[in-house]
C-alpha cells in the first residue's frame with residue numbers, strides 16, 4: 001500500500017508571474033458616463049468628441065491626473081464573447097472620482113440633504129404638537 005503525498009497544495013501556492021499579460025484598450029466616455037468606445041485604437045471611427053446620447057464632451061483620460069481611462073482588458077489569443085464593459089467609478093491612478101461618478105455623488109448628497117430637510121419638518125411637526 002503506497003501512500004501518495006498530496007501535491008495539490010503546491011499548485012495552489014504557485015503564482016502566475018513573468019507571463020506577458022494583456023493590455024487595456026483605450027476608452028472614450030462622455031462626462032455623463034455614456035461609453036462611446038471601450039476598445040478603440042487611435043483613429044477609430046467610433047471615436048467622437050461629443051456623446052451621441054447627451055451631447056456632452058467625451059474624455060479618454062482622468063481629468064485629475066491625465067491617466068488613460070482603462071477600457072477592455074485584452075488578453076492575447078483570447079476572444080471574449082459577450083463582453084460587457086463596466087464603467088470605472090474611480091481613477092485607478094489617483095483615486096479621484098470620474099466626472100460621471102462625481103455627478104452621482106453630487107446627486108446622492110442632494111438626496112441626503114432632502115432627507116435632512118424632511119427630518120427637520122418631522123421634528124417641527126413633532127415640536128408643535130400640543131398634545132405631548
Ligand SMILES: [Zn+2]
Pocket residue numbers: 030031032033034051052053054055056
Ligand atoms: Zn452622454
Ligand SMILES: [Zn+2]
Pocket residue numbers: 062063064065066067091092093094095096
Ligand atoms: Zn486620475
